[in-house]
Amino acid sequence: MNVFRSEHAYGEDVQSDKDAGSNFASIRSLEPTNIIMYLVTTFLVIGIIMIYSTSSAKVTDSTHTMNTAFLRHIMWVAIAIIGMLIMMRIDYHYLQKYSTAIFIIALAGLVVVLIPEIGTVTYGARRWVRFGSYFGYQPSEFAKLAMIIFMSGYIAKNQEKMSTFARGFVVPIVLIGVVSLLILKEPDFGTAMFISMIS
Secondary structure (H helix, E strand, O other), X not given: OOOEOOOOOOOOEEOOOOOOOOOOOOEEOOOHHHHHHHHHHHHHHHHHHHHHHHXXXXXXXXXXXXXXXXXXHHHHHHHHXXXXXXXXXXXXXXXXXXXXXXXXXXXXXXXXXXXOOOEEEEOOXXXXXXXXXXXXXXXXXXXXXXXXXXXXXXXXXOHHHOOOHHHHHXXXXXXXXXXXXXXXXXXXXXXXXXXXXXX
């Protein structure tokens, strides 16, 4: 199974009937995915400007021209863009095959972060698993993506049974409830509510 999208995955090349056969380049249609891309890019730029403005005001060491927080933000923006470009090329139908495994990994992360010897307390909440001084993993953030993938896969696999009370209501509510309770245990009420709403 080909996991990568075709070159027309995000829009079709459209040509006017009047200009058929002309040398004009084809015009790519504006699709919702492209609009999302523009919005994400805009928010990234705004975020970078805001982080730079706030972090530069806190610089007290004259030997440094930029704050460490700003450089770290730039690093994560670069990682996020690379991840986004990779995910854009992957056919989302392929993720359905591994939706259960992705959910289990997310669930395991939410359990592991609650272990005092592993999870790191930041601002009164145990949300991070740290690897050294600069790299950390926040299981609740991965759980957001995992729940979207899992619930989409679950509905796709159980289309004929979604009208039943057990498959269409009980199972999803129980799974969403377990994930939300684990996140509330950190505690992180905002993320728990967000996952409950998107799921």
